[in-house]
Amino acid sequence: MNSVVCRFCSTKLEDTVVDLGMSPLCESYLAADQLDRMEPFYPLKVWVCRKCYLVQLSEYVKVEEIFNEYAYFSSFSSAWLKHAEEYVAKMTDQLELGPKSFVVELASNDGYLLQYFVQRNIPCLGIEPAANVAKAARERGVTTEVVYFHEQTAKEMRDAGKMADLVLGNNVLAQIPDVNSFVAGLPIILKPTGTVTFEFPHLMRMLDENQFDTIYHEHFSYFSLLSVEAIFAKHGLTVFDVEELWTHGGSLRIFARHASDQSRPVSQRVLELRKREDAAGYKKIETYTRFDERVKETKRKLLELLIDAKRAGKRIAGYGAPGKGNTLLNYCGIRTDFIEFTVDRNPYKHGRFLPGTHIPIFPPEKLDELKPDYILILPWNLKDEIMAQLAHTRSWGAKFIVPIPEATLL
Ligand SMILES: [Zn+2]
Numbered sequence: 143m144n145s146v147v148c149r150f151c152s153t154k155l156e157d158t159v160v161d162l163g164m165s166p167l168c169e170s171y172l173a174a175d176q177l178d179r180m181e182p183f184y185p186l187k188v189w190v191c192r193k194c195y196l197v198q199l200s201e202y203v204k205v206e207e208i209f210n211e212y213a214y215f216s217s218f219s220s221a222w223l224k225h226a227e228e229y230v231a232k233m234t235d236q237l238e239l240g241p242k243s244f245v246v247e248l249a250s251n252d253g254y255l256l257q258y259f260v261q262r263n264i265p266c267l268g269i270e271p272a273a274n275v276a277k278a279a280r281e282r283g284v285t286t287e288v289v290y291f292h293e294q295t296a297k298e299m300r301d302a303g304k305m306a307d308l309v310l311g312n313n314v315l316a317q318i319p320d321v322n323s324f325v326a327g328l329p330i331i332l333k334p335t336g337t338v339t340f341e342f343p344h345l346m347r348m349l350d351e352n353q354f355d356t357i358y359h360e361h362f363s364y365f366s367l368l369s370v371e372a373i374f375a376k377h378g379l380t381v382f383d384v385e386e387l388w389t390h391g392g393s394l395r396i397f398a399r400h401a402s403d404q405s406r407p408v409s410q411r412v413l414e415l416r417k418r419e420d421a422a423g424y425k426k427i428e429t430y431t432r433f434d435e436r437v438k439e440t441k442r443k444l445l446e447l448l449i450d451a452k453r454a455g456k457r458i459a460g461y462g463a464p465g466k467g468n469t470l471l472n473y474c475g476i477r478t479d480f481i482e483f484t485v486d487r488n489p490y491k492h493g494r495f496l497p498g499t500h501i502p503i504f505p506p507e508k509l510d511e512l513k514p515d516y517i518l519i520l521p522w523n524l525k526d527e528i529m530a531q532l533a534h535t536r537s538w539g540a541k542f543i544v545p546i547p548e549a550t551l552l
């Protein structure tokens with residue numbers, strides 16, 4: 143393989159954070175007639191840059207293969223909708239947005255967030271590359287352009303007079319292979335006193351809590367405050383505030399402005415988080431490279447648990463079919479030899495099979511029919527909610543396996 147370079151600073155990459163082997167695209171659920179066909183697998187190897195400390199995957203898969211038709215509709219999650227509505231109320235208030243303002247969301251999905259600006263009569267525009275979700279946004283009354291955002295698109299928007307008071311992006315920054323061109327576009331469409339906000343999973347939470355299953359091909363970069371500040375600074379933007387959120391296992395919401403806009407000083411919260419990352423060793427390469435051994439040990443522990451269960455003649459099922467489950471199962475080599483089937487509440491997935499492992503997906507009632515002895519919870523971040531929902535399975539003696547942060551039997 144050719145040598146790989148940092149997508150931000152072009153330094154040659156030499157240090158591995160974790161190598162999860164070969165894995166299929168985690169959202170490519172298979173229909174029954176696809177099971178006998180060849181299935182593409184791509185490397186899932188994460189690097190860290192020695193110079194800027196950006197944690198990243200190479201662009202093993204072209205972004206168009208992943209995002210042109212996207213199965214994820216943000217509006218399916220009521221918790222996420224509430225999060226969006228609260229954000230809109232807060233920003234409208236803080237930035238005093240009104241009928242003369244203009245808001246742009248990058249990767250606006252099905253209009254899950256911008257609909258709340260529409261309700262308040264605040265002009266807005268969604269930028270969304272996946273045509274199928276953009277269509278859902280338009281049906282909801284949210285003006286949406288089907289296009290990839292980068293420096294050139296930004297110039298076209300500016301020339302068309304589409305300058306924004308607020309530019310936002312939720313869970314998109316990680317999914318951009320050419321992060322420089324994307325971030326360079328932001329100041330171009332931002333009014334002189336405008337605000338940029340982005341939400342993304344915080345690398346510190348991933349490393350601290352062993353969330354290696356949040357690594358998949360769709361996520362090209364994994365940001366700390368340290369690395370994101372460096373990228374924004376290079377493109378003339380200053381991160382002036384930050385919030386820590388519960389979403390996606392622990393996220394950051396950063397607030398940025400033009401570096402030349404002196405009206406808002408860098409907040410105490412930014413200074414405090416910078417200090418915390420520094421104290422945790424985020425400017426030392428070993429902080430990143432030691433992750434690999436912890437991930438391997440988690441695999442060994444989980445397999446031990448499953449092997450013991452099978453030797454004792456137990457039946458094991460899964461609960462949930464989230465994208466992250468596919469990273470975990472493929473990395474650990476867990477197929478139908480351990481997990482007979484999994485169940486999920488999303489009807490789109492019923493009758494389909496998990497990519498790579500070919501574990502079948504059924505409606506939740508299948509658990510009551512087959513009464514497995516063990517249930518492996520794949521969306522472990524929701525384990526309390528799921529164990530409460532499945533409390534009745536205790537009646538036949540079922541136990542739960544939670545794989546992360548450490549494989550545990552509950
Ligand atoms: Zn770099």
